[in-house]
Amino acid sequence: MRPDLRSALLLALAVAATACSHLDGTPTPADGTIRINQVGFLPGSAKWAVLPPQAPADFTVLDAQTGTVALRGTLQPAAAWPPTRTAVRLADFSPLTRPGEYHLHVDGVPDSPHFRVAADAYTALNAAAIKALYFNRASIELRPEHAGPWARPAGHPDTQVLVHASAAGPGRPEGSVISSPGGWYDAGDYNKYIVNSGITVYTLLAAYEHFPEFFRRQRLDIPESGNGIPDLLNEVLWNLDWMLSMQDPADGGVYSKLTNKGFDGMVLPHEATEPRYVVQKTTAAALDFAAVMATASRVFSAFEAQRPGLAARARAAAQRAWAWAQANPAVVYRQPPDIRTGGYGDEQLADEFAWAAAELYITTRDDAYYAAMQPERVPADVPGWGSVNGLAWMSLAHHRRGLTAAADQRLIAQRIEGEAARLAEVWAASAWRVSLQAPDFQWGSNSNLLNQAVMLIQGYRQGGDRRQLDAAQAALDYALGRNAVGISMVTGYGTRSTRHPHHRPSEADGVAAPVPGFLVGGPNPGMQDLKGCPVPYPAKEPAKAYLDHACSYASNEVAINWNAPLVYVTAALQVLTGVPQ
Ligand SMILES: [Ca+2]
Numbered sequence: 189m190r191p192d193l194r195s196a197l198l199l200a201l202a203v204a205a206t207a208c209s210h211l212d213g214t215p216t217p218a219d220g221t222i223r224i225n226q227v228g229f230l231p232g233s234a235k236w237a238v239l240p241p242q243a244p245a246d247f248t249v250l251d252a253q254t255g256t257v258a259l260r261g262t263l264q265p266a267a268a269w270p271p272t273r274t275a276v277r278l279a280d281f282s283p284l285t286r287p288g289e290y291h292l293h294v295d296g297v298p299d300s301p302h303f304r305v306a307a308d309a310y311t312a313l314n315a316a317a318i319k320a321l322y323f324n325r326a327s328i329e330l331r332p333e334h335a336g337p338w339a340r341p342a343g344h345p346d347t348q349v350l351v352h353a354s355a356a357g358p359g360r361p362e363g364s365v366i367s368s369p370g371g372w373y374d375a376g377d378y379n380k381y382i383v384n385s386g387i388t389v390y391t392l393l394a395a396y397e398h399f400p401e402f403f404r405r406q407r408l409d410i411p412e413s414g415n416g417i418p419d420l421l422n423e424v425l426w427n428l429d430w431m432l433s434m435q436d437p438a439d440g441g442v443y444s445k446l447t448n449k450g451f452d453g454m455v456l457p458h459e460a461t462e463p464r465y466v467v468q469k470t471t472a473a474a475l476d477f478a479a480v481m482a483t484a485s486r487v488f489s490a491f492e493a494q495r496p497g498l499a500a501r502a503r504a505a506a507q508r509a510w511a512w513a514q515a516n517p518a519v520v521y522r523q524p525p526d527i528r529t530g531g532y533g534d535e536q537l538a539d540e541f542a543w544a545a546a547e548l549y550i551t552t553r554d555d556a557y558y559a560a561m562q563p564e565r566v567p568a569d570v571p572g573w574g575s576v577n578g579l580a581w582m583s584l585a586h587h588r589r590g591l592t593a594a595a596d597q598r599l600i601a602q603r604i605e606g607e608a609a610r611l612a613e614v615w616a617a618s619a620w621r622v623s624l625q626a627p628d629f630q631w632g633s634n635s636n637l638l639n640q641a642v643m644l645i646q647g648y649r650q651g652g653d654r655r656q657l658d659a660a661q662a663a664l665d666y667a668l669g670r671n672a673v674g675i676s677m678v679t680g681y682g683t684r685s686t687r688h689p690h691h692r693p694s695e696a697d698g699v700a701a702p703v704p705g706f707l708v709g710g711p712n713p714g715m716q717d718l719k720g721c722p723v724p725y726p727a728k729e730p731a732k733a734y735l736d737h738a739c740s741y742a743s744n745e746v747a748i749n750w751n752a753p754l755v756y757v758t759a760a761l762q763v764l765t766g767v768p769q
């Protein structure tokens with residue numbers, strides 16, 4: 189979720205200047221056409237398509253090359269789905285397991301887009317979702333051999349960053365200059381935020397902890413490829429090293445963000461040269477930082493030869509940030525009057541305390557941290573940047589066999605399996621066969637859904653209930669086109685995908701295709717950007733309130749924390765789905 193409501197007015201001015209050239213956004217396919225995952229499926233995936241209620245009962249799956257019938261089936265009865273306020277019928281073509289290229293045919297309805305069934309269905313998408321973070325790197329030139337047509341000069345060296353009045357402290361008075369280079373631009377803007385880096389970096393590190401073999405084999409063609417560290421971790425290091433520089437050495441507190449005073453126009457990074465500031469230390473920043481550094485310490489302990497001392501440094505940094513938060517337990521973010529960039533403000537900090545305590549416990553095996561988590565008071569809910577309880581349980585469950593006797597194994601299993609079972613019930617009862625319900629269509633609805641999928645996958649890993657894995661597959665299907673707008677909401681992936689994300693490099697680079705691999709926010713009936721958009725949203729229903737236009741930061745922005753669960757889910761499905769029986 190992007191909290192930058194305040195950016196609306198500033199952006200409106202910049203967007204209005206470029207709007208005329210962007211009236212060719214991807215047209216929404218007509219209602220009444222087949223909605224399907226346009227990228228494809230693993231042979232063992234559950235496979236669903238959504239059809240209009242008036243479709244006749246029989247469907248066929250046709251081989252796209254030969255036109256021969258690969259599968260025949262019968263649609264399920266029409267049922268209502270509240271997020272579109274319409275009824276739909278489902279086609280279940282899970283028995284289609286033979287690799288190939290296909291489309292779905294139903295008499296009287298236009299054929300579906302082509303889709304693949306392939307043993308490597310999600311490997312390229314997974315790599316692209318990580319590479320999108322490379323494309324958002326600050327402080328480095330993107331060279332043509334790595335970035336192709338999206339090559340660009342380096343932006344934001346961030347070696348001369350001013351300490352804002354809100355961040356002043358002993359040894360670093362207002363106006364002091366510090367160096368804090370690297371990191372990823374957070375989203376469509378050019379600022380860097382610790383809170384949102386927290387869940388992002390954690391989710392990527394968790395993907396590595398859970399599926400190391402998958403990532404050890406992967407090559408992303410980034411500058412560090414071949415250096416003895418898996419490329420996912422190389423990419424993580426670009427942001428992790430930046431995060432380390434955001435800790436005040438004097439007291440262990442962590443600045444909440446590194447930012448301009450206001451948002452930049454729609455320009456390339458090297459054209460955005462406003463002064464940069466570190467702003468206010470907060471409790472949430474310290475705790476998210478502590479959780480990430482504790483996790484990183486575990487992961488990078490296996491790479492001592494490549495990054496000597498990093499594991500120990502991250503662990504010490506985590507403990508210092510934790511100590512700062514203990515001494516400053518309620519410092520919430522207050523936007524200074526002269527700063528207008530994203531806030532990521534969060535006043536509920538019990539979840540951040542629980543998550544940091546859990547990660548420090550797992551890394552140090554010190555029971556005092558487990559007690560500090562107060563686990564019996566922590567629910568396992570779907571994570572988001574400001575709501576991180578679920579991450580604590582996810583880590584405890586993964587590491588459950590190596591925990592001390594203090595850990596309540598039954599509680600860990602109950603929390604994970606309970607939340608996954610709840611989500612799977614919603615999925616099973618959904619006419620669209622997706623765990624997202626009408627109230628979930630908020631800012632960043634696609635990431636809400638993929639974070640639900642992350643929790644469903646934890647349930648499957650813990651308890652082995654296959655329906656939970658299928659519900660996670662359904663979430664990916666949704667992002668890739670089996671949704672009410674019929675568009676794959678990952679740039680560059682799918683036959684009909686997002687063309688005009690709210691993403692400054694994509695707008696300013698003169699390349700027609702958007703920078704690939706980014707998940708956009710998705711349908712959001714809040715439509716907080718209406719005033720700044722020269723064209724209306726095509727529809728207002730919760731699942732259809734989506735506008736493929738660069739003005740639409742409320743439905744079409746990109747964000748690092750939205751790509752992270754896309755990385756996790758595509759890797760997990762690729763590894764866990766298995767071959768058909
Ligand atoms: Ca919180």
Ligand SMILES: [Ca+2]
Nearest residue numbers: 694695699700
């Ligand atoms: Ca472009």
